[in-house]
Amino acid sequence: MLEIGAAAPAIDGIEFSQPTLLAFFETDCPACHLTLPYLNALQAAVGEKAVVAAISQDSACPTEALAKSLPIEIPIHIDRGLAASRAYDPLAAPALFLVDRGRRIAAESTGFDKAELNRIAGRLCALAGVPAAAPAAPHDGNPQWKPGCVSRHREPESGAGDPAPVDVHAQRGQRAGRVELSAADDPYEYCYEHGFADPLPVVPPTVERVERMLAATGLPPERIVARIPPNFGAATVEKIAANAVMAGCRPEMMRVLVPLTRALCDERLDIHGVQGTTHSAAPLVIVNGPVRGQLGFASGSNVFSNTARANSTLGRAVQLMLRNLGGAAPGEIDMSTLGNPGKFSYVIAENEEAGPWAPLCADFGIDPRRSALTLYCCEPPRGISEHAARTAEVLLRAFCPVLANLWSRRVCRAPEALVVIGPEHAATLKRSGFSKNDVVSYLYENTGIPLCEYDGDGGEGAKTTQRYEECMIRGVRCYRKFNGTESIRVMVAGGPAGKFSAVLGSWQTGRRGSQMVSYPLDDE
Amino acid sequence: MSTTLVNPLDERVRPQANPAQRLDTLQGKRLALLDISKPGGSIFLDRLEALLTERYGAASILRIAKPTFAKPAPDEVLAKIREAQVQATIEALAD
Structure with a gap:
């Protein structure tokens, strides 16, 4: 399809000496039937100051029949051999191309869309110097929108074949389009109104600001880092x-965002499924290593809150990309029943200084001295309070009931957990001489659901007990909650005061769901 | 003073397409039921298969399932549906 700004190819019988609106149509296309009568009204509004022309992709006989029945009152050109259609290359019919006096494509649209039709009508009127017209009234009995039909020249029998599929291995994409705002436009309102953002205000992405970001990477702007599911929009640099x-990121955050975008699209993480689920899962980013101090990531008090620019802006950038490039707009692709406050931003750093063990990224084989990102798709945190325990065993006993309730209490084996241990709790565990493996083993061995809770009521998890493993916990026969010790990950985060920890439950897990992934960063 | 913004959205123009032509009857048609593999889905689909056959006279029902509801249908599953040359596929979600 010709791009905006391209020169308009010649069409027999059309001079382009005035602003011209071309409407490609098919005689058997319902969306074309909706569109064409509005163009009669538009021609009446612009009079002699502009041309509105219909281009039929069919032969004279059906075209004349349609012109009589609708009726079509604007000039009609038969596109013999589909030569004009091939030159303009619309994806679908109807297709509108607005050509300005410089014979450049000034606007275009495909399918029937009242808002687009009125927008292009307004542009034509402005070019013609006549009062603005909006021929498609909102409540005139026609739908607001209806998809069109594949343009004739793209139908297999016309010789054009199928449109080229997206090359998923291409590493070079297109440069981003530029949007010119007038002095009258408020950039903040423009970004909101044009769906650039979540409902909070954003920093307008001016060319100058984006250039500063690009300068910090040294990477070519059109380099495709990943394609974000489910729409597979190209995340170019x-x-x-x-x-x-x-x-609101600072330019130096690009050194984290580029590998983070790659990690987000790692197939093991299955962000495709997470974007479309009704569950509350959102990707949590966990930061390890020297980058925490270099860029100011918070790992202490209020670690899950709005306490540090680095955490808040990195997490928001992730969410904006998932929405703007991946297509996961709430209420459309993202139909989460309850959502997750982490969908504004969900980034924490590990408080490695307060942790008695190797950091989380080391569990994935990454050198603990390096900076790293780990991604985990999970629910919001479930808090744990234990202020009286003096030993590891008593402390961890408070964790087990919270772990037992993950996903749905009587569902065993499938859920996974990230246990975020507050520094005071970590100190208690250290005093008891517990290694990270000891903590995980204790939680695995002591988390289960008593068999007496499976009393035949048919609730979730109650019908799949043949897959569960029986065990004894404190003299009670139970089903073990977790599939193995690898289902429980442990890290340390939070402030120095307060005997609190948290558990974050997974979405669907394993190879058939989302797996935690960890990526090293290049340290400076 | 004018401002120029860099478009942060996916700018690809997507081809629009009409839905496949609808069947005028199910009588004598070959159909596929694609189970997305949610728990309990097979119970619902067993009943749907019986209704399609007994009440609407479908000639055959291909039962096929995605390995997991959490991911898109893999190519092998789509290829099996194509090979079976069914006249309609119902992607079936039951939970």
Whole structure:
């Protein structure tokens, strides 16, 4: 399809000496039937100051029949051999191309869409110097929108074949489009109104700000870092930069955002499923290593809150990309029943200084001295309070009932957990000489659901007990909650005061769901 | 003073397509039921299969399932549906 700004190819019988609106149509296309009568009204509004022309992709006979029945009162050109259709290459019919006096494509649309039709009508009137017209009234009995039909020249029998599929291995994408705002436009309102953002205001992604982001990477702007599911929008370095600007990131955050975008699209994480689930899962980013201090990531008090620019803006950039490039707009692709406050931003750093063990990334084989990102798709945190325990065993006993309730209490084996241990609790565990493996083993061995709770009521998890493992916990026969010790991950985060910890439950897990992934960063 | 923004959205123009032509009857048609593999889905689909056959006279029902509801249908599953040359596929969600 010709791009905006391209030169308009010649069409027999059309001079382009005035602003011209071309409407490609098919005689058997319902969306074309909806569109064409509005163009009669538009021609009446612009009079002699502009041309509105219909281009039929069919032969004279059906075209004349349709012109009589609708009726079509604007000039009709038969596109013999589909030559004009091939030159303009619309994806679908109806297709509108607005050509300005310089014979450039000024606007275009495909399918029937009242808002687009009125927008293009307004542009034509402005070019013609006549009062603005909006021929498609909102409540005139026609739908607001209806998809069109594949343009004739793209139908297999016309010789054009199927449109080229997206090359998922291409590493070079397009430069991002530029949007010119007039002095009258408020950039903040423009970004909101044009769906650039979540409902909070964003920093307008001006060319200058995006250039500063790009300068910090040294990477070519059109380099495709990943394609974000489910729409597989290309996350080029420039698109990442534009979303990072909107989120409020500083330019140096690009060194984290580029590998983070790659990690987000790691198939093991299955962000495709997470974007579309009704569950509350959202990708949590956990930061380890020297980058925490270099970029100011918070790992202490209020670690899950809005306490540090690095955490808040990085997490918001992730969410903006998932929405703007991946297509996961709430209420459309993202139909989460309850959502997750982490969908504004969900980034924590590990408090490695307060942790008695190797950091989380080391569990995935990454050198604990390096900076790293770990991604885990999970629910909001479930809090744990234990202020009286003096030993590891008593403390961890408070964790087990919270772990037992993950996903749905009587569902065993499938859920996974990230246990975020507060520093005071970590100190108690250290005093008892517990290694990280000891903590995980204790939680695995002591978390279960008593068999007496499976009393035949048919609730979730109650019908799949043949897959569960029986065990004894404190003299009670139970089903073991977790599939193995690898289902429980442990890290330390939070402030120095307060005997609190948290458990974060998974979404669907394993190879058939989402798996935690960890990526090293290049340290400076 | 004018401002120029860098478009942060996915700018690809998506081809629009009409839905496949609807069947005028199920009588004598070959159908596929694609189970997305949610728990309990097979119970619902067993009943749906019986209704399609007994009440609407479908000639055959291909039962096929995605390995997991959490991911898109893999190519092998789509290929099996194509090979069976069914006249309609119902992607079936039951939970």
